[in-house]
Amino acid sequence: MSIITSNIIYDLVGLVIVITALTIVILYYKRAFNYWKNRNVPYLEATIPWGTLAAPHRRIVSLGEEITNIYKEAKIKGWKHFGFYILGSPIFMTTDLDTIKCILTKDFSHFVDRGINVNEKAEPITAHLFAIGGKKWRNLRTKFTPTFTSGKMRNMFQTLTDCGVKLEQYILKEVSYHEPFDIKNILGNFSTDIIGSCAFGLECNSFKDPNNPFRLMGNRIFNRTKLENLKFTITMNFPSLARLLRFKQLDPTLTEFFTKVVVDSVKYREKNNVQRQDFLQLLIDMKNNKDGSEQPGDGNTLTIDEMVAQCFVFFIAGFETSSTTMTFVLYELSKHPKIQEKVREEIVCILKKHNGAVTYDSLSEMKYLRQVIDETLRKYPALPFITRKCVEDYVVPGTNVKIEKSVRVFIPIRGIHYDQDYYENPEVFDPERFTDENKQNRNSYAFIPFGEGPRICIGMRFGIMQSKVGLVSILKNFKVTLNKKTKEPLVFSTNSIIPQVKGGVWLNLEKI
Structure with a gap:
């Protein structure tokens, strides 16, 4: 057989393999994309x-x-329940608040899991409270809940106010240069110092060292x-393929840093018998739980890898969400000076009483500040949607729509928050939406920034408290205005689920 003939045969074999592979892929998708049609559920079209x-x-x-x-x-099509697809995976979504209440609360036993892929063996840092499900999640949630009681929050409060003083001193020093502030960066330093101390018992000193490892990570x-x-x-959608290709959710340097x-x-x-009132101490106590009733991996006792995972999620949740929320609060107040002045008057009045x-x-008494924070969370929820995974076949009440086991459900938080059925002129920033009277007249599931x-969110109260401390530290002493370096309308990064503004939010701060 000549070399030319051999090459032709090889080329033909290769072509056949490619055509066969493409055919298999196309047939797979054709079948996958018929999932909702075959179940008589309205759906949005998909492409391969x-x-x-x-x-x-x-x-x-x-993505939000x-x-x-x-x-x-x-909503325009009048659908209360519908399906769509991510890759070949069917996703269920509802626009009906009563159904959302059933999924998140009333019939929670059918939707215990988030549907987030966790490869605990290859990447144990991903097996944290936010991602895991089942019995382990229940046990860990029960163990962690006391960390965020009023008593424990009061114990941590001094750490927050100390960080607030550092924030105030930093701005006071820098404001004399008359330069605009990249406010997200500054508030990121504030949040990093708080979480570093409350979670790890470490002094990060982010204002003195903005390149400290916690900030960079x-x-x-x-x-x-x-x-x-x-x-x-x-x-998330093809976990078996991801394992085969050895994909990792996180950069290995992140895992190495937090593990160390x-x-x-x-x-x-443990060597120096040091005890602190922080999150890490709770994990150490769980690790050393030796009464004999625990089993490895059940969430009642912890390995060092499991401790790393919980510390990791405590850090990322507390660091990013609070700094993001505070950033958007100050952005909106810079555009609404009358609202800003009303907030400041409340802060000054209440602090005078204390x-x-x-x-x-004193923070608990600042009701209008909380209204401003809530309206900000409505417009800019830290997570624009959350997910649940059906763990047992479920029929949506009052319908014949079945959500089958293993199907993921998306709860469109941002979509609900911008729905004109619940919020007139949803693009407008209006803290009056969150007076006690207005909240009572609105379905409570029309506002779910924390799920x-x-x-x-187990750390909801901590996050709000942290945000209040940061905002009070700034607003009691500084007037905030928008700098021209901020590009409007705001454009959000396409590489982050949490809303991040391209080009940053730049503000002028003027000492009062």
Whole structure:
């Protein structure tokens, strides 16, 4: 056989393999994309290979905005329940608040899991409270809940106010230069110092050292590249393929950093018999629980890898969400000076009653500040949607729509928050929406920035308290105005689920 003939045969074999592979892929998708049609559920069309959503590396709006647009499209069509696709996976979504209440709360036993892929063996840091499900989640949630009681929050409050003083001193020093502030960066330093102390018992000193490892790692977590987003999408929807390709959800340097911090801190405390009132101490106590009733992996006792995972999620949740919320509060107040002045008047009045001290009780009295924070969370929820996974076949009440076991459910938080059925002129910033009277007249599930039900954000009260301390530290002494470096309208990064503004939010701060 001649060399030419051999090459032709090889080429033909290769062509046959490619055609066969493409045929298999196309047939798979054709079958997958008939899932909702075969079940008589309204659905949005999908294209191969990405499904209904845009390719993660070619997205022109943020994922939160894209999910919001899907919600709006369904509302226009008059759909209460519908399906769409991510890659080949069927996703269920509802626009009906009563159904959302059932999924998140009333019939929670059918939707215990979030549906987030966790590869605990290859990447144990991903097996944290936010992601895991089942019995382990229940046990850990029960163990962690006391960390966020009023008593424990009061114990941590001094740490927050100390960080607030550092924030105030830093701004006071820098404001004399008359330069605009990248406010998210500054508030990121504030949040990093708080979480570093409350979670790890470490002094980060972010204002003195903005390049400290915690700050750098925090920024790295939420600034994914397009390739990382692509890998993450595949990992969430094709976990077996992701394992085969050895995809990781996190940069290995992140895992190495947090593992070293936790291991070193635990060794130091146990060797020197150091006890602190913080999150890490709770984990150490769980690790050393030796009454014999616990089983490895049940969430009642912890390995060092499991401790690293819980510390990791405590850090990323507390660092990013609070700094983001405070950033958008100050952005909106810079555009609404009358609202800003009303907030400031409340702060000054209440602090005067408490001899000028920022205390746990004085913050609790600042109701209008809380209205401003809530309205900000409505417009800019830290998570624009949340997910649940059906763990047992479920029929939506009052319908014949069945959500089958293993199907994921998306709860479109941002879509609900911008729904004109619940909020007139939703693009307008109006804290009056959150007076006691207005809240009572509105379905409580029309405002769910922290989720709802048994899996509501465990650190919600801590996050609000942290945000209040930061905002009070700034607003009591500084007038905030918008700097021209802030590009409007705001454009959000397409590489982050949490809303991040391209080009940053730049503000002028003027000493009062």
